[in-house]
Amino acid sequence: GFLQVASPVPQGPNKWHEQFPIAKGQRQSPIDIVTSNAKVDKALSDNPLKVSYSNNCCQSVTNTGASFQVVVDGAGTEISGGPLDSTYKLVQFHAHWGPLGGDEGSEHTVDGVTYPAELHLVHWNQKYKDVGEAVDKPDGLAVIGVFFSRGKEHAGFKPISDLFAKVPRKADKVDISFNYDPACLLPARRDYWTYLGSLTTPPLFESVTWIVMKDPVEVSAEQLAALRNLLWETPSGEGQMCNNYRPPQPLQGRLVRST
Numbered sequence: 560g561f562l563q564v565a566s567p568v569p570q571g572p573n574k575w576h577e578q579f580p581i582a583k584g585q586r587q588s589p590i591d592i593v594t595s596n597a598k599v600d601k602a603l604s605d606n607p608l609k610v611s612y613s614n615n616c617c618q619s620v621t622n623t624g625a626s627f628q629v630v631v632d633g634a635g636t637e638i639s640g641g642p643l644d645s646t647y648k649l650v651q652f653h654a655h656w657g658p659l660g661g662d663e664g665s666e667h668t669v670d671g672v673t674y675p676a677e678l679h680l681v682h683w684n685q686k687y688k689d690v691g692e693a694v695d696k697p698d699g700l701a702v703i704g705v706f707f708s709r710g711k712e713h714a715g716f717k718p719i720s721d722l723f724a725k726v727p728r729k730a731d732k733v734d735i736s737f738n739y740d741p742a743c744l745l746p747a748r749r750d751y752w753t754y755l756g757s758l759t760t761p762p763l764f765e766s767v768t769w770i771v772m773k774d775p776v777e778v779s780a781e782q783l784a785a786l787r788n789l790l791w792e793t794p795s796g797e798g799q800m801c802n803n804y805r806p807p808q809p810l811q812g813r814l815v816r817s818t
């Protein structure tokens with residue numbers, strides 16, 4: 560038969576610059592948010608961030624081989640205001656997390672503090688014709704980051720975390736047949752930090768206006784453990800998906816604004 564060439568297990572973050580030089584760019588993500596350096600900007604509260612998600616926008620959950628991904632039909636699912644000069648539509652959400660029971664796993668850190676996981680709600684700028692056109696433009700994407708802390712069960716996250724066991728392998732996909740409003744994953748208090756950054760995995764495009772919610776949302780240890788029902792390729796074969804986070808990158812003089 561044909562020569563079997565094993566697909567190379569993806570290189571870790573510290574090697575990405577070899578194929579993606581922008582990894583050492585001027586507006587890379589994530590970053591450590593130094594709260595004392597964040598500048599309160601009244602303009603952010605004068606024009607509050609508006610999140611209007613519909614409750615039937617979630618279509619399916621997929622194992623992308625790097626995270627779970629809930630694919631969203633962006634119809635009527637928009638954000639605007641705050642740092643955004645345009646309307647952006649939700650296209651997908653996913654997360655990053657650490658090892659079982661550990662406290663690292665988030666991509667952004669706050670005064671050096673990590674959280675066990677971080678949710679990313681990815682939106683694209685409606686001035687572009689589709690997410691493919693928006694994904695590499697400086698104002699193309701807006702990602703809302705929500706920290707997960709370990710505590711009581713998150714009732715709103717349960718319908719999603721219960722699906723992970725159904726998509727153990729890369730490209731596995733399960734339809735979401737129930738109504739689901741992703742806004743339930745946002746903290747009650749809508750204060751955030753915002754700065755200009757990038758995708759946190761290759762191709763690392765510097766196209767993201769980051770909106771990182773200040774308050775974490777609590778999820779249970781069991782819900783964090785359910786993330787490890789997702790499997791991926793490791794150097795020693797198939798294993799539990801974990802530590803799929805990029806560490807903080809140089810701020811390069813960027814300003815972080817705060818509500």
Ligand SMILES: COc1ccc(C[C@H]2SC(=S)NC2=O)c(OC)c1
Pocket residue numbers: 626653679681694700702757758759760761762
């Ligand atoms: C080719 O375009 C891409 C590639 C990868 C991601 C996912 C990354 S980016 C992020 S934030 N967190 C992640 O895991 C994209 O997300 C919009 C877009």
Ligand SMILES: [Zn+2]
Pocket residue numbers: 653654655679759
């Ligand atoms: Zn992400």
